[in-house]
Amino acid sequence: QQPVQSPQAVILREGEDAVINCSSSKALYSVHWYRQKHGEAPVFLMILLKGGEQKGHEKISASFNEKKQQSSLYLTASQLSYSGTYFCGTDRPAGNMLTFGGGTRLMVKP
Amino acid sequence: NAGVTQTPKFRVLKTGQSMTLLCAQDMNHEYMYWYRQDPGMGLRLIHYSVGEGTTAKGEVPDGYNVSRLKKQNFLLGLESAAPSQTSVYFCASSWTRYEQYFGPGTRLTVT
Numbered sequence: 001q002q003p004v005q006s007p008q009a010v011i012l013r014e015g016e017d018a019v020i021n022c023s024s025s026k027a028l029y030s031v032h033w034y035r036q037k038h039g040e041a042p043v044f045l046m047i048l049l050k051g052g053e054q055k056g057h058e059k060i061s062a063s064f065n066e067k068k069q070q071s072s073l074y075l076t077a078s079q080l081s082y083s084g085t086y087f088c089g090t091d092r093p094a095g096n097m098l099t100f101g102g103g104t105r106l107m108v109k110p
Numbered sequence: 111n112a113g114v115t116q117t118p119k120f121r122v123l124k125t126g127q128s129m130t131l132l133c134a135q136d137m138n139h140e141y142m143y144w145y146r147q148d149p150g151m152g153l154r155l156i157h158y159s160v161g162e163g164t165t166a167k168g169e170v171p172d173g174y175n176v177s178r179l180k181k182q183n184f185l186l187g188l189e190s191a192a193p194s195q196t197s198v199y200f201c202a203s204s205w206t207r208y209e210q211y212f213g214p215g216t217r218l219t220v221t
Contacts, residue, residue, distance in 0.1 A: 002152070030208075041200060041212035042153065087152055096141070096160055096207050097168055100152040 001025055003090045005101035012078050012108045020073040020104045022088030031064050031071040032089040032098060035082075042087060045073075078108045111136050114213035116201050122219045123191040131186040131216050133201030139211070141204045142184040143168075144176060146197040147215075153200065159184055191220045 003024040010018050022031060030049045034042040048064035048071060060082075064071045075082055085105045089098035117132040133142065140161050145153040145168075155168030157176040165176045173195060175187045184203075188195060196219050202210040 032208075032210075034210075041214055044209045044211070047208055089153075091207060096166070097143070097155050097158055098210070099169065100154070102152045103150075 002099055003088055003101040005086075005088055005104050007104060008102070009105040010107070012106070014080060014108055014110055015077050016108075018075045018078060018106060020075075020086050020088075020106070022071045022073070022090070022101055024069045024090050026069065026090075026092060028064075028066065028069050028090050029093040029095070030091045031062075032091065033062055033071075033073050034087045034089065034100075035084045036087065036103075037084040045086075075106070078106075080108050080110065082106060083108045113137065114201055114203055114211050116199075116213040116216050118216060119214065120217050122221065123188075124221055125192060127191050128187070128189050129191065129218075130188075131199055131201075131218075133184045133186070133203075133213060134182055135184075135203040135211070136182065137203060137205075137211065138181070139203035139205055140181075141206065141210075142178065143202045143204075143210065144174070144184065144186045145200045145202065146170065146195075147200060148197050156186065156199075193220045196220045 032047045033045040036042040059076045062073045085103045089100045114135045143158040144156040159178040162181040177185045199216045201213040204210045
């Protein structure tokens with residue numbers, strides 16, 4: 001079953017912060033985050049494997065609450081280059097495949 | 111390294127025609143995947159492979175077939191194209207079940 005992402009879209013000014021959420025109704029082994037710019041392929045940002053773990057990628061970090069089956073992506077001091085659609089992908093313990101959410105469209109304005 | 115490449119980049123088919131999309135990777139990855147992405151939507155897995163000679167169904171396998179005869183290549187076939195298969199098709203590869211590297215995509219239109 002597809003994970004649910006929220007919000008569906010967000011508009012920011014440069015320097016503002018944003019949080020994107022991803023939740024699943026099923027037990028998860030890991031959560032992956034990807035960013036896709038318009039007309040391009042998705043690009044890997046990070047993977048979270050354990051409950052409560054946080055990881056960072058420049059000014060982008062994420063957390064994974066295994067018990068709640070939720071992950072959040074934190075974008076701080078946003079830059080114009082952060083614009084794009086962010087997808088979470090969830091991986092179940094017995095699986096070899098990712099199930100992606102519907103995406104969150106992020107637009108950063110000057 | 112070219113990474114993941116896809117051939118062709120664009121294709122227009124008529125209903126009922128067949129075609130094969132080619133994905134090639136030069137990173138010696140074991141895992142390869144085919145996804146489709148419809149406008150404004152996320153990626154849906156069609157088929158995947160965990161090694162040469164193996165294939166498995168994903169979320170939306172109906173109407174597609176795949177083959178992985180060589181480790182570096184993963185082919186996606188449409189036997190009888192339908193307008194519902196109009197989409198952007200992405201191939202991806204990875205070492206294990208983790209970080210996936212995506213190709214540039216193939217835009218397919220079925221009329």
